[in-house]
Amino acid sequence: MNITKDAALHGDVWLVLASAPRVYGLHPERRDQYIREQIGLHPGRYWQLLTELLGDPVAAAIVPVTVQTLRDHATS
Template sequence: MAGGAERAPVARLTLSGRDAALLDFEHGHWPRLAPAAPGPKEAAIREELGISPTRYYQLLNGLLDSEAALARHPVMINRLRAVRERRRVARQ
């Protein structure tokens, strides 16, 4: 850009099919399960989404800053943002 000005990141207003599936999976199947609980959720991630649990959580974390994700599942996204923030503060 001219003069060294930087553009602000563009808010994601749409979700890919994969992103929507991740959000719907988290919302529909596991709303009350502790995020660190091992076992059935990890097996379901592999079976239903075809990815590793590690990759699932990476992708889900990336979606927490998406306006489209917030619009799709506002309560869940706000809850997960709060969990992420509590963990960030605890690490400091």
């Protein structure tokens, strides 16, 4: 199956996955502010979407290194 980023991941879902490395790199006090101002989501919704993405095989097929890095970070 040929999966493309645009067809499989779109809108908030793609934005959450693309921004996750940046968000993880922020100081915890700045994360919520960044999520609200730069991504435009409530922090709770952001983390909910990110958690779902880490278990999604489509996300892992599209950006495997990012998903694996985030999975590793989540379990450490």
